[in-house]
Amino acid sequence: MTPRYLHFTQQEVKYFREIINRLLPFQELLPSNVDYAETLGIVEFIDDLLGDSTRDEDLIARFARVGIDPLAQCPIPDPTGWRERRGLNAAAVFDAARSENLLLEGDIKPFARSEFYAEHMPPLRLAIEGANLKTPKDWGDFVKLLLDDDATRKTDWPHATLKKPSEFLYQLTRDSLQAVLGLRNQHADSKTLEDVINRLGEKRRVGNMFTKEGAEKAVASFIDLLPKPQAAAVPADEMGTDAGPVGSPPV
Helix, strand or coil: CCCCCCCCCHHHHHHHHHHHHHHCCHHHHCCCCCCHHHHCCHHHHHHHHHHHCHHHHHHHHHHHHHHHCCCCCCCCCCHHHHHHHCCCCCCCCCCCCCCCCCCEECCCEECCHHHHHHHHHHHHHHHHHHCCCCCHHHHHHHHHHHHCCCCCCCCCCCHHHCCCHHHHHHHHHHHHHHHHHCCCCCCCCHHHHHHHHHHCCCCCCCCCCCCHHHHHHHHHHHHHHCCCCCCCCCCHHHCCCCCCCCCCCCC
16 A cells, blocks of 8 residues: 655665756756755755645545536536536536646646655665666666666666656656745755756745845835936916815815
C-alpha cells in the first residue's frame, strides 16, 4: 500500500541533489563550485510539499465522487432538461483534471506528490544502487539515460513497473523550479536565491519586504519618484470675492 506521507532519508537527499544539479542549469549560470541544490534548499522544500500533498489526496478522492454524478447537488429542478433546452449535452461532465487544476501524471491521471514520490522512489533507488556513480560525469550520463527512458536498459530501473523515469524527472524538475521561483522557500540561502532569480531574468517578486516598516519605506520611495503637482493659479478677479457658504441661495 502506498504511504500517504513520505520524508526523504539523508541518503535520498544526497541522491536528489546530484540529480537536480544535472536537471537545472545553475552550474552553467553561476560559479561551478557551489552545490546549488543544497544551497537553495530544493530537496528540503520538496519534502515540505510532500506533507502538504495529503490534502491533495482528499481533494482527488472528492473530485472522483463528484465526477460520478456531477449534477447531484444542482439546485435547479430537472437539470438534464434545463441543459437540453439550451442546446447543451444532457450529460454533464466534471473534469477538474482536464482544466489543469490538479497535478497530473502523464498529463492524464491526477496524483498527489506523497503518492507519486512513494511510487517512484523504489525503482529510482534500484537504478542508482545498481549503477557505479562516482564522478559528476557518471551522474550526468545516468540522468540522461533516465530522461531518455533508458531505451537500451543500461540501468536497473524496473521497466515492468510501467513507471517511466522521464515522467518522474519531469515532475522533479517542476517541483525544483517551484522551490526556486515560488519564493516560499524558507530553506534557501536568500542571497543565492536572489542571485539565481536575477540571472534567470525574473525581476518581479512578491513579498520582497515583509514588515510594515518595509512596506512604508517602499511607498515613500515610490512617492519620491512621482512628479510633484503644480499649484493652480488663482484668477485675479476672483481673489477676495466672497461667494458665501456652499449651498447658500443666490443673492
